[in-house]
Each structure stands twice: as C-alpha cells, then as structure tokens.
Amino acid sequence: MEIKYISKNLFFSCLQCAQCTSICPISKLNQNFNPRKIVLKYLSETLDLIDIEIAWLCVDCKLCTEVCPKKIPIDEIMANLKLKLYNKQVGSGFKHTKLFIENIKKYGILNEKKLVFKLLNYDFIKDLPIYIKVYFKKKLYWR
C-alpha cells in the first residue's frame, strides 16, 4: 500500500483562514477535531499518533476541500491519516474498517447482518428497539 504523495509545499499556501473548520460538521460537535490545525500539523510534519487518532471521526463529506480558497486536498490528507491509523491498527474506527473489509472479501458484497452482529457491543441493549424494528421490517436479511 502506498501513501499518496501530498506536496509539502502546500504548507506555504495554507492561509489559516479556518473556512474548513467553520464548515466542518464534526468540529461543531467535537472541539478537538479541528481541520485547520490538523492540516497545519500535517504539512509541517509535527503530527503524532495521539493527535491523528481523531481522524477516524472524519466523515469524508469533502465540504472542507470544497470551500478551501487554496484548493488544498484536505480530504486526501484525512484519508492519509486514516491509512496510517489502519496500518498501525489503532483508533475507534479500526475495528469497523477491518471487519468491513473482511466481510466484503468473504461474501463479495457486504453482508450487513453479519457485520452488524459482529460489531455489537455492551450498549446494544439501548438500541434493541431499533434492531427489533429493523428486523420486523425485513431489513436485516441476507439475500
């Protein structure tokens, strides 16, 4: 696997205008997720693993890339960070990503039922009404 090359020269083009941060839906809900800071640190190579673990939260909606006046590929920076996290096997999104890929490799298409049951955890009781509803609407059926 290769990490896509993103020119570090972009560091000088980032204006630090924070338009990416102001439009980001995640940074509204989690103060620690700040695209402006992540981009700055990424391009100046001062990110460490604890900093980047938050990158799993990125929903890849590409709003930041769209509003960036300097067209910095922030979405690709986030994807790179996710790739690093995946290779290091850490973070909140790792388990889901790994099971998702295994599932598709096994069945060819996504087997939602298997994936959902493998991802069940302790707070599954809270969501029980949802699972029951979904089940009776015949939505979690495999083929």
Place this chain on the structure above:
Amino acid sequence: MIKKIAYFNGCVAQQSAKENNMATRAICRKIGIELVDLPFHCCGGGLIHQVDQKTFQELNKYNLNLLLNEKLDVLTICSICNYSLKLAINSENLKMIKVISLEEAIILEFGLDRLEKFIKKRFDNLKIAPFYGCRSLRPKEFNPFNDSLNPYFLKDFISFLGGDPIDYSHSKKCCGFPDLYVNKKIAIKMANDIIYDASNNGSELIVTPCPLCQMMLDIYQNKKAKIPILHFSQMLGIALGIPYKELGLDMNITSTKYLRRKFYE
C-alpha cells in the same frame, strides 16, 4: 435517451434499503427503461479506497470488466456506488463507461418534458425538504451537473412534481452515517440536527437520493420528530401512481401512513 442499462443496485439496496430497489424497478418498468442485472461485487463502500487500495482495485476491476463485456452504461441508485465507480474508472482510465445516477438518468437523460405525461399525482401544497447527501454533490468534478455548495436539482424536481421545496442550511450537510461505528453519539446528533432544521422550517417530508442517508435519518431519528424520509425513487413512484406496496412504502421505519391517506385513499 436510455433504453437499456446495467443496473448496479449495491449492497445496501439489496438488504436494508430494499424499498429503494423495489421502487427503482417499478419506476423503470413504468417509464420503459430496461434494467440488466449483472453479478456485481461491492463497490468498496467509500471506505476501502482510503485504507486498502489493492482490494478496492480488485473489486472494481471485476465490476468494470462485467460492464465492458456487456458494453453497457451503468445506473446506480446509491451515491457511494456512483462515487466509487467513477473513482475506479478514473484510475483505470476507462472513460467509455458512463456511470449515471438515478436522479441524473431521470432529470437529464430521460428529460422532464417527457416525464410530464407519466405523472398521475401531484404533491400539491406539501412542504418537502430536499436532502442531497455528500456524494451527490461532492467532489465537484464527479458531479458537474450539481452546484456543490448551492445545490438545486432536487429542489427543482420537487417543484416540478408540484411540491413546495424548503430552503434549509442542512440540506447539503453530512447525515453522519460514516461515524455510526466510530462515534455513535456524534452520528446520531448529526442526523437529528438535519431533521430538527428541516422540521423547524415546516417540512412534512424529507427526500434523499442516497440510501445510506435515508437509512440514517429514518432509523435514528428522534421518536418525537415523525418525519417520513423517502428515497428519490419512492417520491417519483408516488407521482407516477405506482401502488403503495410496490414502492415498499410500508418498509420505511418512520411511518408513512399519512402519505398513504393522502395519495392512496
């Protein structure tokens, strides 16, 4: 105009968004588009291309080869599939395969003036909130027909069906689905912010072209909200006068009974 097209329904529309699959087949039968089923694999789900390029390429090489053998363009009903296929086509440099989303096929290829004579029911005086989802707008180069920050195609389509489209700032935001297994709290908050904004602006119905957005908004919406979330295909199906059951409207989690009363009784 499209006569015959390969049909890439995607994993989600075969399982937890079956109604989208049913409704799409029903409307295509009605307006005379022949759908060809091929044994496709998963597109990569918008997640694999970020972390496992090799698997992504294997999956999509297989899918694209199927299309090359049949010499067909491909219709997608999921924004993520649409994005992944376009991504694979770009990297494999197979520009002769055209990937068309359902809304593009109906609005641009089939044409609204031709669709006009098929319309049986109108959404008169119904306030409908369009919800685009990220992938039908961004990245810009894959969606040249849409304005990525001021989208309008769904709004225009609602007006075309006689409805009253609502302007609200969350229409182009993310539904939160990608975070569902990373941080559930944030994901559910994001979905409910959208529904809250839409209902505050008086909407009685939300329409979205992406089955994942539909699932997220439908399943995880606050019990008090009670706003039905329809697939694009279901909304068009109602307008074409297709029966309630054939559109799978009884399979939506949030009750669509008031639509049944309004359009089918």
